[in-house]
Amino acid sequence: MRSVFNKTLLELAKKDDRIFMVLADIGYGEIEPFAQAFPDRYFNVGVAEQNMTGIACGIAMEGNIPVTYSIANFPTLRCLEQIRNDVCYHNANVKIVIIGGGVAYGPLGISHHSTEDLAIMRALPNMVVLAPSDLAEASEATKAMIKYDGPIYYRCGYKKEPPIHEDSINFKIGRAITVCDGTDAGVIYTGTIGYNAKLAVKELDKKGIKCRFISMHTVKPIDSEIIVKAAKETGAIITVEEHNMMGGLGGAVAEVLMDSNLTNIKCKRIALPDVNISKVGSQEWLREQYGMSPQGIADTIEKTVRQK
Amino acid sequence: MEYLRLATLIRAYAVRMTHRGKSGHVGSSLSMADLISVLYTKILRVNPSQPDWQERDRFILSKGHAAAGVYVALAEKGFFPKDWLDTYYQDNGRLSGHISHHVPGVEFSTGSLGHGLPVAAGMAINAKRKNKNYRIFALLSDGDCNEGSTWESIMFAAQHHLDNLIAILDYNKIQALGRSKDIIDLEPLTEKLKAFHWAVKEINGHNYQQIEDALTNVPLESSKPSFIIAHTIKGKGVSFFEDTVSCHYKYANEEELEKAYNELGVKI
Numbered sequence: 001m002r003s004v005f006n007k008t009l010l011e012l013a014k015k016d017d018r019i020f021m022v023l024a025d026i027g028y029g030e031i032e033p034f035a036q037a038f039p040d041r042y043f044n045v046g047v048a049e050q051n052m053t054g055i056a057c058g059i060a061m062e063g064n065i066p067v068t069y070s071i072a073n074f075p076t077l078r079c080l081e082q083i084r085n086d087v088c089y090h091n092a093n094v095k096i097v098i099i100g101g102g103v104a105y106g107p108l109g110i111s112h113h114s115t116e117d118l119a120i121m122r123a124l125p126n127m128v129v130l131a132p133s134d135l136a137e138a139s140e141a142t143k144a145m146i147k148y149d150g151p152i153y154y155r156c157g158y159k160k161e162p163p164i165h166e167d168s169i170n171f172k173i174g175r176a177i178t179v180c181d182g183t184d185a186g187v188i189y190t191g192t193i194g195y196n197a198k199l200a201v202k203e204l205d206k207k208g209i210k211c212r213f214i215s216m217h218t219v220k221p222i223d224s225e226i227i228v229k230a231a232k233e234t235g236a237i238i239t240v241e242e243h244n245m246m247g248g249l250g251g252a253v254a255e256v257l258m259d260s261n262l263t264n265i266k267c268k269r270i271a272l273p274d275v276n277i278s279k280v281g282s283q284e285w286l287r288e289q290y291g292m293s294p295q296g297i298a299d300t301i302e303k304t305v306r307q308k
Numbered sequence: 309m310e311y312l313r314l315a316t317l318i319r320a321y322a323v324r325m326t327h328r329g330k331s332g333h334v335g336s337s338l339s340m341a342d343l344i345s346v347l348y349t350k351i352l353r354v355n356p357s358q359p360d361w362q363e364r365d366r367f368i369l370s371k372g373h374a375a376a377g378v379y380v381a382l383a384e385k386g387f388f389p390k391d392w393l394d395t396y397y398q399d400n401g402r403l404s405g406h407i408s409h410h411v412p413g414v415e416f417s418t419g420s421l422g423h424g425l426p427v428a429a430g431m432a433i434n435a436k437r438k439n440k441n442y443r444i445f446a447l448l449s450d451g452d453c454n455e456g457s458t459w460e461s462i463m464f465a466a467q468h469h470l471d472n473l474i475a476i477l478d479y480n481k482i483q484a485l486g487r488s489k490d491i492i493d494l495e496p497l498t499e500k501l502k503a504f505h506w507a508v509k510e511i512n513g514h515n516y517q518q519i520e521d522a523l524t525n526v527p528l529e530s531s532k533p534s535f536i537i538a539h540t541i542k543g544k545g546v547s548f549f550e551d552t553v554s555c556h557y558k559y560a561n562e563e564e565l566e567k568a569y570n571e572l573g574v575k576i
């Protein structure tokens with residue numbers, strides 16, 4: 001996915017000289033084409049994420065579209081106050097891109113996991129939060145992000161994520177995409193864990209459990225309408241995210257249900273537990289450990305639906 | 309004479325505004341009053357009737373807690389009506405305790421230290437890349453120079469030869485909890501900055517001629533960012549505030565306000 005993001009950005013930058021890349025010494029093997037094509041619009045500030053964000057904000061204040069870029073939580077948590085005070089308060093047109101959302105960098109350990117980002121980024125006024133789930137969404141999300149005027153957090157995957165959408169997609173910020181329809185439960189996911197959720201939904205389909213499967217690629221502003229409709233029409237909402245249980249997609253969906261007085265339906269959040277992950281293993285192995293293998297997700301959805 | 313007039317007004321209003329707001333940081337406005345006076349009288353190319361004029365010099369107050377002092381200068385220059393000054397720190401006021409870009413003439417909001425110079429450096433590198441002639445000034449405090457982000461941008465600005473960037477340090481040598489030398493001693497500062505490939509000049513930050521000479525002759529060296537270390541006295545101009553840690557927190561009571569007016573030779 002990171003390659004798709006970088007290639008798409010490069011194409012956009014050919015047509016729009018307002019696009020800058022501001023890096024903190026991360027991006028080997030990916031960012032070189034941009035650096036070579038646009039040396040005047042490319043800066044590696046060194047390993048200095050606070051300065052990266054401040055520099056990007058200064059560039060944005062002058063009418064440009066700088067993209068900050070690094071892995072996991074380096075360009076978010078290390079420089080959170082710069083994002084809050086400099087970028088969001090000034091509504092500066094800075095795009096914050098991370099590579100490796102969730103536990104994509106699994107065996108590297110917790111320093112390289114990004115598992116609280118959705119909660120923290122969506123708590124910031126003016127911030128839009130995107131988490132594309134496959135390569136088609138990644139490309140469209142990049143285009144939409146550059147077109148949008150204002151701060152955006154973009155949670156990018158890492159490897160060659162398999163496709164979730166079988167047809168072409170109509171990607172709009174704040175408008176979720178229904179991947180397939182169903183009436184037994186609304187399964188709402190965000191990010192690359194969506195593929196495991198898709199396999200789970202397919203498995204359940206064979207058992208006669210028909211899920212409405214929804215990609216919530218924009219966690220903020222969240223698509224309230226699609227959530228309310230799914231809740232009313234299916235009576236069960238299950239969220240799936242590769243993120244701490246606290247405050248991410250599940251929290252955002254629960255807020256919508258509460259504000260809509262839809263508290264009499266079955267709900268379940270599938271997410272990482274609120275722990276510091278010290279287990280060592282690949283992304284897929286870690287997902288399995290925390291109930292997010294295709295089978296783990298299917299079991300939880302089925303149990304929830306059976307309780308209706 | 310104009311420098312003294314504006315600096316005196318900045319001081320008198322800063323004491324009055326913090327008195328009315330029962331707010332802190334008066335010493336920080338008093339400390340930089342002479343620097344702000346020269347900047348807004350002679351140095352900064354800004355246009356009060358067109359605050360967003362593209363070719364303006366950019367001025368970022370990184371020590372955002374000294375907002376009162378800048379607000380006075382902006383009001384005096386005509387960026388907004390002077391009666392706004394009485395709304396400083398008040399309910400439904402126009403002017404917040406830390407500097408805000410919602411006020412006409414303010415380039416950037418700060419308040420947490422260490423934010424001003426990185427943003428200024430971003431503006432400076434953009435100006436370089438776009439061949440713009442305006443300059444970018446950032447006014448820093450002692451505390452600002454404790455922040456790692458300030459030093460990150462010091463390294464960046466030198467790396468990219470940003471000679472359109474001018475950092476001014478209001479070096480009153482007092483920070484929130486005491487004397488800088490007892491907390492984080494910045495010395496030898498000139499040598500440090502030179503080692504970081506900045507052009508550096510030390511001046512008396514209360515001597516108008518020295519301030520004017522230094523700020524008129526920037527960049528100090530071509531291809532290098534300029535750092536002007538202005539030696540100042542916290543609370544300068546009001547005897548009971550001068551060179552005290554407490555003037556970071558205290559405000560003048562009724563009696564002290566009158567005393568300050570007397571010392572400054574103005575009454576508002």
